[in-house]
Amino acid sequence: MSPFKGIALKLISVILFVIMSALIKATSDHVPPGQAVFFRSFFAIPVILGWLALRGDLQTGLRVASPMGHFWRGFVGTAAMGLMFGGLGLLPLPEVTALGYAAPLLTVVFAAMFLDERVGVFRFGAVALGLVGVLVVLSPRLSALAGETVETVQAVGAVMVLLGATCAALAHIYIRKMVATEQTSAIVFYFSLTSTLLSLLTIPFGWVIPGGTEILLLILAGLLGGSAQIFMTSAYRFADASVVAPFDYASMLFALLIGYFVFSEVPTMQMLIGAALVIVAGLIIILRERHLGLKRGRARSARTPQV
Template sequence: MQPLKGILLKLVAVLCFITMSSLIKAGSAEVPPGQSVFFRSFFALPVILGWLALRGDLTTGWRVKSPQAHVWRGLIGTMGMGCGFAGLALLPLPEVTALGYAAPLLTVVFAAMFLSEKVGIYRLGAVFLGLVGVLIVLAPRLSTLGDDTMQVTEAVGAIIVLFGAVCAALAQVHIRNMVRSEQTSAIVFWFSVTSTLLSLLTLPFGWAVPSIPTVLMLITAGLIGGMGQIFLTSSYRFADASVVAPFDYASMLFALGIGYFIFDEVPTPQMLLGAAIIISAGVIIILRERHLGLKREAARSAKTPT
């Protein structure tokens, strides 16, 4: 394992995905979420194929050992993506980002449940603290429900984003399990193929004919999303899911800046408080992981004969 390399890859992936989300949000006024999923998935394929060509794996990089694992990854990943895109159309970018932070928190729990990764009381406590922060962000949406259509729409958007976070966490843990036997290139390639095909199922629910600027934004989102997917999948090859997941929190800085300067979105004090609590939980997990890593390294050194 190479935790530092995994962390760096995850940070690059975060930057790609927040940029992609901004482009998807900008185009959400003209196209439905299913159509956005299509653009993001289909136009990621040229990036992936170019990556395979550079690696010299164009003829072998897409081969799989467990087709069922790729189908499952595609289903849950596409559901998470679609929910996230739907939320971007209904809520401010920083709020969607903050609620999406439930994913890395849940990843810690799911990694312990499904991958038998050891998660001690400190990290479990940090997860609980982070979920309290998520509830603080979510509370205004649920406490102001009434006859106001906008309030109901925003509450539904928040619930959709949370469900997407659950799917994203399951997908991240599933990727961590898949990389033990599957090629990174195959995981990335077949996810884009699967999500492209699944997005076409939303055609009967109404696709739009967007303007040229919107088409260009969505194509760019797909290209950047393909790059982000490569970096994300690669990060789990070098570090445990519970190690790299907290670095999703770096996206809040980008989301606040883009939301304010591009979308004229001013975060509420309660949203910032909740996000700060979630980020604090992530820092606790990071520091605890570093402490445990130092202890493991010391133990290995003590066992090495001189």
């Protein structure tokens, strides 16, 4: 294990994901979300295949035990991506990032509902705190749902991002179930393949012919997205999840910087307060998971027969 290397890889993946989102946002005035999903997914595939080839896992790394599991994970993951991309075209980048933090909070709830995981009062309290933060971010948007104003369009964007976070949480539940039988490389590859194919179903809803600059930005978004997945996966090979996971929240810093300097987006104090509450809640859950993981590890060691 090399915690510092794991943290460095995680930070690289976070930066790449935020830049990818910024590239998608830069094309969102002309390119519909479904088409953006296609570019993001299709051009990630060669990056992932190249990574597997370098590792010597090209033949064994793509074997699957549950094809339908990959399909359903891909389905909800594609829905999450499309909704998030739609929200990027309607909301500031930092706000989309803050609302996206609802996904790990909802994962805790869904794990209790669908995986029969025991979730105590401590973690449910943290989830409640995080959801309060989400409501703080959402409240100015939801108050403008009536009418045909710019504020109404932004409210629709906020709802799309929150639905996207919900789908992302469901995708995390599928991944938790799949890792018991599926290789990580297969989960990553078949998600990109499934989302590429599913995105083609949106062609009747109005794909466009992107301009030269837009095509370059979309291709780059796909390449960066695939690379970010690889860096993120590699980070967990060098450090425990409890060490690496908190650095997901560094994405807010990068989103604020890119939003301000590239898109001239100035965050409101209410958005920052709400984001802070969500981040604190997420960190509490991560620390609690680490504590419970250590306790489970000690319990397993105590039950292991000593030779």
